[in-house]
Amino acid sequence: MQLDNATIKRLRGIGHELKPIVMIGNKGITPTISEEIDRALSDHELIKVKLPAGTKEERDVIGEQLAKAAKASLVHSIGRMALLLRKNPNANPKLSNLSRHAQ
DSSP: OOOOHHHHHHHHHHHHHOOOSEEOOTTOSOHHHHHHHHHHHHHHSEEEEEOOSSOHHHHHHHHHHHHHHHTOEEEEEETTEEEEEOOOTTOOTTTOHHHHTOO
């Protein structure tokens, strides 16, 4: 999904307030991690993921792999944090970070 600059800016603002839902350890992307990210994206639509330590290039690759595996968009990546977005038309408004932070 292609996002315009205004949308990315708004999503980054929402993501700034979020705490990481999933933390990836030294084992990398495991099936359990993939399932948890899929569940979190279905519930929250916009999530923050804490990436493992490594070089910037390694973290960028992991962020792209996560987005591709979850069929999501990588909104932003800075340091060890990645912000993923996957819209859910049937999202629960009480859980969805997009609905709760709607302007």
